[in-house]
Amino acid sequence: MRTLKYKLLLPTLFLTSCAAPWALAHSELPEYPPESHAPAGVMFDHLHAKGEWMLGYRYGRETYRDIYRGSSEAGTMELQMAGYTMKPVSMTMEMYMLDIMYAVSDDLTLMLMPQYMSMDMSMVMIGSGHGAGHSQHTGDRRHSTSGVGDTVIAGLFRLANTHNLRLHATLGLSAPTGSVKERGPNGNLTHYGMQLGSGTWDLLSSLTYTSGLERLSWGAQLSARLPLEEENDSGFAFGERYGATAWSAFRVADWLSISARLEYAKEGDINGHYEGPHNHSSPPDRQGNYGGNYSAYGLGVNLVGQRGLFAGTRLGLEWLSTLSADYNGYQLAREDGLNMSLSYAF
Structure with a gap:
């Protein structure tokens, strides 16, 4: 991984270079301010006016590469000594989600979010496991899963709305519509992390704060995902997940804003164990190799049409x-990772 100092410098350079020409400019608030919505990777960030609908589509893509233990990279020999005969090389995870919102009142917006998941992993054989002194690459393996994921049903409740402060809470459920019985080519259950859903009813909650001044907006959100069942139909449950994120956005033009965001997440490992036939040959086959603490930064743009066919x-x-x-x-x-959101309210 690149150094922390280098990565923290990128958001500063990005915002400075893009925003400098407009820093002293002032204009009336556009009808659809682009900075009024959070960056694309933040969900549950806004409410709607009574009677308003919003139809949207979200796409997310994450890539994974290189095996780590704790915060240090782990080599092939270390995996062999730990008893593994297969080494993951890379993984890609994609999410496709519909985002449907309806405002029952100015203070309550309902949300429905069905999704489709796709995952692909490449692995390589590294020999016979314990005591192996060198890598014995005998062939690559690649496998994937795809299908309907879990479905989110939620309500967003306004708590405060003043000139300088907006605060709302989200309370929802993730329904286990995604399969947890996906199998590999050999008929065994595939890795826990490549199942299409959690298999449990999960409680979703968040608290979101937003504010702004002229062209500048900012916000923060605390969130949690808590399994409501001890195990799913396959005998396990994913760990609790807690998150925090903060962002700021600057309106470069009436139709364009740029943003920078920091996020942190803490996730527990897997509870329980597969009840059906499964492997133990690679790290993602074992429950203790899930969860941890993560921090990331994001750079984004929001665009919104102001007139004509694409207004709003x-x-x-x-x-x-x-x-x-x-x-x-x-x-x-x-x-x-890459996040994309496309929406229209009416």
């Missing part, structure tokens, strides 16, 4: 990169 149509793009991580056990390290 919003497009958000955000690129994410890991700042630091402390992984439980052996895991593929998170690298870059």
Whole structure:
């Protein structure tokens, strides 16, 4: 991973170079301020006016590469000594989500978010495990899963709305509509992390604060995902997840804003164990190799049409990169990510 100092410098250079020409400019508030929505990677960030609908689409992509233990890279020999005969090389995870919102009142907005998941992992054989003194690459393996994921149902409740402060809470459920019985080519259950859903009913909650001044906006959000069941139909449950994020955005033009964001997440390992046939040959086959602490930064743009056919149509793009991580056990390290949101309210 690149150094923390280098990564923290990028957001500063990005915002300075883009915002400087407009720093002293002033204009009336546009009808659809682009900075009024959070960066594309933040969900549950805004409410709507009574009777308003919003239809949206979200896409997320994360890439993983290189095996780490804790905060240090782990070599092939270390994996062999730990008893593994397969080494993950890379993984790509993609999410496609519909974002449907309806405002029952000015203080309550309902949300429905069905999703589709796609995951692909490459692995390589590294020999016979314990005591192996060198790598014995005997062939690459690649496998994937895809299908309907879990479905989110939530309500966003306004707590405060003044000139300088907006505060709302989100309370929702993640319904276990995604499969947890996906199997590999050999008929065994695939890695825990490549199942399409959690398999449990999960409680989703968040608290979101936003504010702004002229062209500048900022916000922060605390969130949690808590499994409501001890195990799913396959005998396990993912760990609790807690998150915190903060962002700021600057309106460069009536139709464009740029943003920088920091995020932190803490996730527990897996509870329980597969009840069906499964492997133990690679790190993602074992429950202790999940969860940890992660921090990342994101750079983004929000675009919104101000007139004509696309008036009110919003497009958000955000690129994410890991700042630091402390992984439980052996895991593929998170690298870059991309978030996209497209929405229209009426």
